[in-house]
Amino acid sequence: MQYISTRGQTAPMGFSDAVLTGLAPDGGLLIPESIPDVSGRLRRWQRLDYPALACEIISLYSDIPSDVLTSTVREAYQTFDTPQVAPVVAAGPVHILELFHGPTLAFKDIALQWLGRLFEYILQQRHARLNILAATSGDTGSAAIYGVRGRRNINIFVMHPHRRISPIQEKQMTSVLEPNVFNLAIQGTFDDCQSIMKSIFRDLEFKQRYCLGAVNSVNWARVLAQMVYYFYAAFRVMEATRAARVSFAVPTGNFGDILAGYYAVRMGLPVRRLVLATNENDILARFFNTGEYRRGRVVSTLSPAMDIQVASNFERYLYYRLGENTEQVRSLMDQFARTGALRVPLRSGRVDPLIVSRAADRAATLSTIQRYYENCGYLLDPHTAVGVFVAEQFLDPDSPMICLATAHPAKFPEAIFEAVGLDIARHPVIESLKGKPTRCEVLAADERAVRDYIVHHAG
Numbered sequence: 365m366q367y368i369s370t371r372g373q374t375a376p377m378g379f380s381d382a383v384l385t386g387l388a389p390d391g392g393l394l395i396p397e398s399i400p401d402v403s404g405r406l407r408r409w410q411r412l413d414y415p416a417l418a419c420e421i422i423s424l425y426s427d428i429p430s431d432v433l434t435s436t437v438r439e440a441y442q443t444f445d446t447p448q449v450a451p452v453v454a455a456g457p458v459h460i461l462e463l464f465h466g467p468t469l470a471f472k473d474i475a476l477q478w479l480g481r482l483f484e485y486i487l488q489q490r491h492a493r494l495n496i497l498a499a500t501s502g503d504t505g506s507a508a509i510y511g512v513r514g515r516r517n518i519n520i521f522v523m524h525p526h527r528r529i530s531p532i533q534e535k536q537m538t539s540v541l542e543p544n545v546f547n548l549a550i551q552g553t554f555d556d557c558q559s560i561m562k563s564i565f566r567d568l569e570f571k572q573r574y575c576l577g578a579v580n581s582v583n584w585a586r587v588l589a590q591m592v593y594y595f596y597a598a599f600r601v602m603e604a605t606r607a608a609r610v611s612f613a614v615p616t617g618n619f620g621d622i623l624a625g626y627y628a629v630r631m632g633l634p635v636r637r638l639v640l641a642t643n644e645n646d647i648l649a650r651f652f653n654t655g656e657y658r659r660g661r662v663v664s665t666l667s668p669a670m671d672i673q674v675a676s677n678f679e680r681y682l683y684y685r686l687g688e689n690t691e692q693v694r695s696l697m698d699q700f701a702r703t704g705a706l707r708v709p710l711r712s713g714r715v716d717p718l719i720v721s722r723a724a725d726r727a728a729t730l731s732t733i734q735r736y737y738e739n740c741g742y743l744l745d746p747h748t749a750v751g752v753f754v755a756e757q758f759l760d761p762d763s764p765m766i767c768l769a770t771a772h773p774a775k776f777p778e779a780i781f782e783a784v785g786l787d788i789a790r791h792p793v794i795e796s797l798k799g800k801p802t803r804c805e806v807l808a809a810d811e812r813a814v815r816d817y818i819v820h821h822a823g
């Protein structure tokens with residue numbers, strides 16, 4: 365499979381190059397040149413366990429030798445605390461797809477545990493090194509660190525805003541002591557971290573000299589690994605309910621998770637609806653209801669991993685929505701960069717017959733957590749609660765609703781306490797962080813300081 369850019373001005377490249385490249389040189393995002401139709405294989409795939417299914421799906425999009433694929437996938441998912449990897453449980457009117465059984469208790473482990481191993485293989489083949497630079501406001505940083513800790517030929521530098529992330533998230537990152545992991549606490553905001561990162565990446569000479577790479581959600585391998593659980597969960601729920609198709613509700617920030625579901629549908633998975641749920645940062649909900657994508661101001665919420673206004677994976681969706689017309693993508697994205705807004709024409713009053721969307725505010729999030737705890741004895745994390753709240757508005761007896769649970773509630777004990785009035789959000793992984801030694805460098809919010817640090821530690 366070759367990969368092309370959504371903006372059409374980058375020469376096609378193979379899978380490994382696409383994984384190492386991140387953003388395409390023309391500013392677009394890399395996408396597969398075609399999407400395989402797998403509808404004839406669904407019956408056979410239904411019998412596979414999670415790692416075997418992952419290998420089938422990934423092999424359609426990559427040229428990684430099958431023994432390497434099998435071993436990297438099996439190893440990645442052995443770090444999960446259940447052999448099912450992504451179990452589905454019923455709760456009230458919905459099915460919960462638990463994506464938090466990996467080492468950092470958030471769905472990003474599903475892609476990043478595999479991506480760390482994939483990077484190691486590709487770098488070994490090429491006798492190359494990689495220095496990953498990332499900025500995080502929480503979940504991505506810890507999942508990326510856990511994905512590459514101790515791996516050969518890779519260092520990771522993760523910036524987080526000093527004392528501005530939750531104590532649990534900080535401890536998860538800084539208690540990783542492997543010598544290839546560098547935590548940088550930046551004396552500024554998350555935006556400062558991100559602008560330092562972008563500015564360093566713009567210096568192409570520095571980027572090349574120090575082999576800098578990114579692990580953010582524009583990386584194609586992340587989207588690819590996430591497709592697997594849509595198939596896996598649909599199979600489990602179709603078996604259990606005898607339904608011929610299902611719907612999914614996805615708590616959304618950067619559009620990476622739901623994009624994987626969109627690919628699964630285009631590959632032939634029988635899905636009635638994708639329900640896109642946002643918190644108060646509702647740029648995507650507004651878009652899917654009006655056709656206008658307009659940047660707003662970011663507000664902090666109980667679901668911080670979704671506190672995003674500009675969704676980095678949105679351009680991939682836009683490419684398909686515009687009929688794969690790269691010229692139109694380029695012109696709309698240019699317009700968005702200039703004016704902070706773009707618009708697509710509606711069809712029968714809708715942006716997309718598949719995707720419906722609403723936002724959930726703070727009160728809705730808290731009351732949903734409380735209700736599911738009281739009525740079903742199931743504790744939702746605040747991100748998942750946003751998805752469940754919106755999902756309930758689109759229930760339909762013919763297509764069971766699968767709600768993606770993107771984090772374990774123990775990562776967000778304050779929100780859980782506020783919702784149910786009890787200190788019950790616990791997990792042994794979080795308990796075990798207490799008393800662990802930590803390592804972290806505090807740096808000024810200054811690009812120079814971060815560059816110097818990389819120069820001295822990149823190896």
Ligand SMILES: *Cc1c(COP(=O)(O)O)cnc(C)c1O
Nearest residue numbers: 503617618619620621669770771
């Ligand atoms: C990253 C994240 C999300 C949002 O996923 P996107 O791919 O950015 O849409 C939702 N919930 C949790 C817990 C996350 O960590």
